[in-house]
Amino acid sequence: MSEILRIIIAIAATAIVVVGLLYAAGVVNLHQPVKVNQSAIPAAVNSGEGTSNGTSNETGAIYNFIQEGSNGTFVPDSTGNYTLTMINVTPYTFYISDRPVKDAGFVPMKQFLDTFSWGIENPPNAAIIIPSAKEDEDTLLVSLTNPVYVPEKELLTYNATILKSYKGKGLKQLVTFNDPMIQKSFGRVTLIIDSCPDFKFYCYSCNQDPAMACRYFMGGSGWVTEGTCWDGWKGCQPCHPQQIIEDCNNQCPDCQQTCDGTSTCMYCFPGFPV
Numbered sequence: 001m002s003e004i005l006r007i008i009i010a011i012a013a014t015a016i017v018v019v020g021l022l023y024a025a026g027v028v029n030l031h032q033p034v035k036v037n038q039s040a041i042p043a044a045v046n047s048g049e050g051t052s053n054g055t056s057n058e059t060g061a062i063y064n065f066i067q068e069g070s071n072g073t074f075v076p077d078s079t080g081n082y083t084l085t086m087i088n089v090t091p092y093t094f095y096i097s098d099r100p101v102k103d104a105g106f107v108p109m110k111q112f113l114d115t116f117s118w119g120i121e122n123p124p125n126a127a128i129i130i131p132s133a134k135e136d137e138d139t140l141l142v143s144l145t146n147p148v149y150v151p152e153k154e155l156l157t158y159n160a161t162i163l164k165s166y167k168g169k170g171l172k173q174l175v176t177f178n179d180p181m182i183q184k185s186f187g188r189v190t191l192i193i194d195s196c197p198d199f200k201f202y203c204y205s206c207n208q209d210p211a212m213a214c215r216y217f218m219g220g221s222g223w224v225t226e227g228t229c230w231d232g233w234k235g236c237q238p239c240h241p242q243q244i245i246e247d248c249n250n251q252c253p254d255c256q257q258t259c260d261g262t263s264t265c266m267y268c269f270p271g272f273p274v
Contacts, residue, residue, distance in 0.1 A: 061101035064097070067190075093112035131190065132186070145158065200223045226239065245267065
C-alpha cells in the first residue's frame, strides 16, 4: 500500500475517533441534531460516472461517509456485477465534510441506510479500501445499490458495480490508487461513500391522491432530476425543495391547474413513498 493511501485511511480512521470523542464530550449530540433550513442547504456534490444532469450545486459541501468492518468478501453475482459483504461492521456511519461547510458526526447504520439516496439510475459511488492488501489490489471504486443490514449479525451487504471512470470530487484523491480488482475475501475493510447523488423526484398534481401517486407512481405527472444534500439524521434531502416544485410546474402539464385555489405540483421525496 502506498504511503499516500495510508495517510487517507489514517485520516478516515482519525475522523471516526474524533467524532467519537466529540460525542463522548457532548459536543456532538445524536439525539438533538441541528435543524437546518433546507432552502439554504449547500448541495453535496457527487457527479461521478453515471450521474445525471449535474443539477447539484457544484460549489456546495462535499461529504464523505465512512463504514468499517473487520473483514469481508467481494464476489461476482449472476448479473456480472458483485456483492460486497462487510462482516463485524461498525453499527454507525461516520460523515465528514471539508470547506465550505466543516461538519462531522455519525448516525446509526440503519438510519443512514434508510435515509440515503440509493437510486438505481444514479447510485452513489464509493471506494472499497483494504489496508492489508497488496498495493495493486487494495482500492476499488464502485457504485452501490441495495444495501441490506443485519444488525444482530453485524453484517452489511451491497450490490456493487465496478466504475470504469470517475469524474466526481468526493473521491478524486483515490482515483490514482484505483486498482482493476480486489481479492474475493479480505481482512479489515473501509468503505468511503461519496456525497448524496442527484435524484429523480416524482411530480404529482393536486388532483392526484398523493399516497397512491408516491407509493405506486400512478397517474403520471412526470419526473424531474434535482440535487440532494446531506442533512444529518434526515439523510439526503432536496437541496432546494421550492426549485423542485417550480420545475414540476414548468415541466408537467397536469400541474397547470387549480385545486382549492392552489396552482402547484407536489413531489415525492427520494426513497420515501408515503
